[in-house]
Amino acid sequence: MSDRRPKKTDLMSESERNAYHAQKMAKKKAARDKILATKTEERGLVIVHTGKGKGKSTAAFGMVFRAIGHGFKIGIVQFVKGKWGTGERDVLEKFPDQVTIKAMGEGFTWDTQDRARDIAAAKAAWETAKAMIADTAYNMVLLDELNICLRYDYLDIAEVVEVLKNKPRDTHVIVTGRNAKDELIEIADLVTEMTQIKHPFRQGVKAQAGIEF
Amino acid sequence: MSDRRPKKTDLMSESERNAYHAQKMAKKKAARDKILATKTEERGLVIVHTGKGKGKSTAAFGMVFRAIGHGFKIGIVQFVKGKWGTGERDVLEKFPDQVTIKAMGEGFTWDTQDRARDIAAAKAAWETAKAMIADTAYNMVLLDELNICLRYDYLDIAEVVEVLKNKPRDTHVIVTGRNAKDELIEIADLVTEMTQIKHPFRQGVKAQAGIEF
Numbered sequence: 001m002s003d004r005r006p007k008k009t010d011l012m013s014e015s016e017r018n019a020y021h022a023q024k025m026a027k028k029k030a031a032r033d034k035i036l037a038t039k040t041e042e043r044g045l046v047i048v049h050t051g052k053g054k055g056k057s058t059a060a061f062g063m064v065f066r067a068i069g070h071g072f073k074i075g076i077v078q079f080v081k082g083k084w085g086t087g088e089r090d091v092l093e094k095f096p097d098q099v100t101i102k103a104m105g106e107g108f109t110w111d112t113q114d115r116a117r118d119i120a121a122a123k124a125a126w127e128t129a130k131a132m133i134a135d136t137a138y139n140m141v142l143l144d145e146l147n148i149c150l151r152y153d154y155l156d157i158a159e160v161v162e163v164l165k166n167k168p169r170d171t172h173v174i175v176t177g178r179n180a181k182d183e184l185i186e187i188a189d190l191v192t193e194m195t196q197i198k199h200p201f202r203q204g205v206k207a208q209a210g211i212e213f
Numbered sequence: 214m215s216d217r218r219p220k221k222t223d224l225m226s227e228s229e230r231n232a233y234h235a236q237k238m239a240k241k242k243a244a245r246d247k248i249l250a251t252k253t254e255e256r257g258l259v260i261v262h263t264g265k266g267k268g269k270s271t272a273a274f275g276m277v278f279r280a281i282g283h284g285f286k287i288g289i290v291q292f293v294k295g296k297w298g299t300g301e302r303d304v305l306e307k308f309p310d311q312v313t314i315k316a317m318g319e320g321f322t323w324d325t326q327d328r329a330r331d332i333a334a335a336k337a338a339w340e341t342a343k344a345m346i347a348d349t350a351y352n353m354v355l356l357d358e359l360n361i362c363l364r365y366d367y368l369d370i371a372e373v374v375e376v377l378k379n380k381p382r383d384t385h386v387i388v389t390g391r392n393a394k395d396e397l398i399e400i401a402d403l404v405t406e407m408t409q410i411k412h413p414f415r416q417g418v419k420a421q422a423g424i425e426f
Binding site: 017018021022042045047049051053054055057058059060061062063065066067068069070085086087088089090091092094114115116172185188189190191192193194195196197198199208209211 | 230231234235255258260262264266267268270271272273274275276278279280281282283298299300301302303304307327328329385398401402403404405406407408409410411412421422424
């Protein structure tokens with residue numbers, strides 16, 4: 001990621017380098033301003049955080065807090081119970097007027113080992129999610145780990161896509177979880193993939209408060 | 214990302230499928246428990262969020278809130294001013310006993326076009342960062358957009374690496390920004406790359422409250 005090539009600026013004096021930098025940055029700013037001028041639409045987005053790396057739910061959690069700062073009303077449906085730790089819940093519960101959390105899952109699928117129960121829990125969670133999305137009192141709805149339910153076909157991807165495509169115009173919907181389906185990516189406005197480059201588990205470090213939960 | 218191949222489970226009855234699932238999940242759980250048993254160390258981590266996608270600072274912001282929930286004391290140094298919007302600041306300011314924010318930057322480099330001023334601001338921010346890291350009252354220190362200063366060589370990567378390698382044992386340090394240097398990745402415990410798959414700018418949608426700032 002570092003640039004190992006000798007740089008154009010290496011042979012410059014400090015003042016030449018400053019002038020060169022100013023020129024380059026002015027060009028960047030002009031290009032950026034030009035792009036921004038074409039972006040005029042404002043509407044609720046369908047946002048997907050996927051990939052095998054960390055940060056999918058954490059970035060969504062960060063967006064929820066940013067939205068709290070803007071006075072938004074936010075609905076959260078947790079499709080996998082026990083996924084969020086006490087850290088998250090304790091701090092979200094400080095904003096009861098703005099945040100509604102529904103933890104509908106029954107625990108990680110490898111903990112329950114009961115497919116029929118998982119499907120029933122997923123379907124119940126999806127009903128709650130649909131009601132929140134339809135309710136325009138909510139500015140943002142987070143469907144945490146919905147992708148895991150779609151991946152195991154606990155829910156019908158066609159129905160989920162249909163609901164998201166027809167969501168109220170101004171509502172932001174965030175979907176997290178690895179293995180996002182193509183059909184979901186297709187209709188999303190913003191998709192980010194989190195890729196794990198290095199993980200402390202490799203070095204024998206255990207999951208810790210404030211980091212993993 | 215969807216699985217297009219016909220699946221083993223397609224020909225099974227519902228009860229066969231449930232039994233198959235239970236067996237598969239039990240295997241997964243056993244494998245997972247075995248891995249977790251080897252992870253016993255607990256210590257502060259050096260965490261890097263990099264890549265061109267969104268969510269680098271937002272995931273760090275999410276970690277800060279999780280840490281607030283755990284009663285941690287958190288120091289934040291913003292190396293680029295104006296990066297965080299009012300949404301973030303307003304909600305962080307609700308926790309003055311736990312969160313200290315220092316916005317040291319002078320604005321995006323393509324806005325200032327003044328390299329000498331940028332360098333001075335980066336150096337001042339780094340001094341603050343070093344003091345926070347050394348102060349064991351902080352459980353977590355977030356160096357937001359430090360990577361941009363390192364990329365432009367406003368700060369010496371060797372010195373930054375030295376400080377992070379010698380940080381207090383229990384302190385978590387999070388570094389964000391695209392183009393993380395190899396030297397930083399080398400010493401980090403946890404590195405996640407955020408990759409942009411789809412962005413609403415392409416469709417003429419502008420930056421919006423709660424999403425971009």
